Amino acid sequence: MTTRRALLRAGVGSLWLRRRTADGTFDEPYPGVVAGVPPTTLHEWVRAGLLYVGADGWASHNTALVLHGLMAMPMGIPQIHLSVPHGARKRPQPGLVIHQRRRVPDVVMLNGLPCSQLCDALVDVAGVIPLNDVRSMAAEAVRSKRVRVGELEVVGGRSSANRRVWTGIVEELMAGAISGPEMVVWRGIKDAGLPLPQLNFKVDTDEGPRYLDGHWRLLRLGYEIDGRSVHAQAEAFDDDRRRHNQVQAGGVNIMHFSGSQAFSQLGEVLTMMESTMRRRAEELGIRWKRVMSSGASESPRMG
Numbered sequence: 001m002t003t004r005r006a007l008l009r010a011g012v013g014s015l016w017l018r019r020r021t022a023d024g025t026f027d028e029p030y031p032g033v034v035a036g037v038p039p040t041t042l043h044e045w046v047r048a049g050l051l052y053v054g055a056d057g058w059a060s061h062n063t064a065l066v067l068h069g070l071m072a073m074p075m076g077i078p079q080i081h082l083s084v085p086h087g088a089r090k091r092p093q094p095g096l097v098i099h100q101r102r103r104v105p106d107v108v109m110l111n112g113l114p115c116s117q118l119c120d121a122l123v124d125v126a127g128v129i130p131l132n133d134v135r136s137m138a139a140e141a142v143r144s145k146r147v148r149v150g151e152l153e154v155v156g157g158r159s160s161a162n163r164r165v166w167t168g169i170v171e172e173l174m175a176g177a178i179s180g181p182e183m184v185v186w187r188g189i190k191d192a193g194l195p196l197p198q199l200n201f202k203v204d205t206d207e208g209p210r211y212l213d214g215h216w217r218l219l220r221l222g223y224e225i226d227g228r229s230v231h232a233q234a235e236a237f238d239d240d241r242r243r244h245n246q247v248q249a250g251g252v253n254i255m256h257f258s259g260s261q262a263f264s265q266l267g268e269v270l271t272m273m274e275s276t277m278r279r280r281a282e283e284l285g286i287r288w289k290r291v292m293s294s295g296a297s298e299s300p301r302m303g
Contacts, residue, residue, distance in 0.1 A: 001035040001044070003051050004028075030093050042066060042078050046113050049080045049096050057084045058107045058114040060099060062129070064121035067110045068146075070137045083116070099124075103158070119147050119155040126162040126169065132263050136180030138169055149173045176200050181225045181262035182213055188266045189214075194274060195294050197223070203252055212254065218294045219280045223255040223273065225262055253280060 008014055017034070020026045027038040029045070030052035039045045046067070050057050061081035065071035083099040084090060092098045107114045116124065118141055126134050141147045149170060156166030172183035176199030190196060201215035201222065212222035255276055257269050281291050 001033065001039075001047060001051065004032045004034055007034060030096060042073060043111060043113065045078055045080050045095075046082075049082050050113065052093070052096070053082055053084050053090045053098060054088065056088065056104075057082050057098075058116060059083075059110075060116040060121060061097075061124045064116040064118075065125065065137065067113065067115050068118050068121060070118070070122075070140060119151050122147075122152065123156050123158075123162055123166055126156070126165045131165065132180050132184060134165070135169060135172070135183045138173065139177065139179050139183060142173055143178045179225070179259070181257075181259035184262045184266060185214070185223075185225060185257070185269060188270050189273070192270050192274070194270070194277070195291060212252070215252070216277065216291075216294075218286065218291060219277060219284065220252050221255070221277060221280045222252050223257065225257050225259055 004017065007017060017026070021028050021034065027035045029035060029039050029048040033048050033051045035044075035048065039048050042063075046059050046063060050059070059067055059081070060083040062071060062079070063081040066073055066078075077095055079095050079097060081097045081099065083101045085104050086100045086102045088100065090098055105120045106117060108117055109115070115121075122134065122138055122141065138152060142149055142152070152166070152173070153170045156163060156170060168187065169183070172186055175186050175196075177183040177186050178200060182199065186196070186199065195216060195218075197214035197216050199214055201212045201217075202209045203212060203215070203222075204210075213225050215222040253276075255273065257272075261269055277291060278288060281288055
């Protein structure tokens with residue numbers, strides 16, 4: 001794959017080249033880009049797009065996230081997102097979105113393609129694609145130690161358009177959430193004015209430490225948000241239930257919700273949480289007013 005200009009400089013006749021592209025011998029995925037066969041993979045489409053926009057371009061936004069492995073590979077002919085320095089004169093083409101950037105970030109090479117760094121790509125799509133998708137990808141990036149929360153905070157602070165969205169995402173991650181559903185539930189609890197739980201709280205059991213997605217120490221009450229991957233195999237399901245039984249045997253009650261409930265039925269989740277918290281406070285003889293004023297780290301005391 002190369003450009004029409006490069007072929008002409010190499011001595012290929014312009015008339016011959018026009019005929020070969022017209023009769024289908026060569027493919028022209030974008031104006032001025034010549035390929036022996038039509039692009040079929042994301043890598044080939046990105047390469048064609050970069051040849052079209054010039055040497056200063058790089059893969060960004062959704063395309064960068066696919067190349068980084070955080071977003072699913074699109075089916076069929078993908079929509080390609082590329083960025084160029086502000087002032088570059090290249091018209092968008094069908095299936096090719098070109099973003100002009102006043103601030104040119106550092107780029108990384110992924111499989112030979114210049115690409116936005118992961119932090120920049122995540123911030124670019126905040127406010128563009130569904131918020132819960134951004135949450136899930138940001139959490140995965142942090143959980144896999146590919147980025148640090150502090151890096152996301154710094155890069156997000158540079159984007160005036162997405163700053164409000166990104167500030168919320170960083171706050172949720174700093175609270176200790178490690179998945180999109182956990183972030184949604186923590187935000188819902190905070191916005192509802194309920195006492196904030198400790199996230200990923202360690203509970204000591206007879207078989208070693210176990211962790212809860214959320215926990216209120218005063219109430220000895222926790223919750224788990226189960227994703228599909230947790231129950232993909234019978235062995236994983238059995239281990240998960242055994243772990244929860246060990247926690248409950250130690251005196252901690254557990255509520256269970258699914259990730260899809262967190263995303264699509266958050267109001268019902270919060271209503272169930274509050275009613276369970278009130279019932280638990282009554283069982284332990286703790287006034288609700290004290291529960292509401294308690295901090296996330298308050299130790300349980302009877303009375």
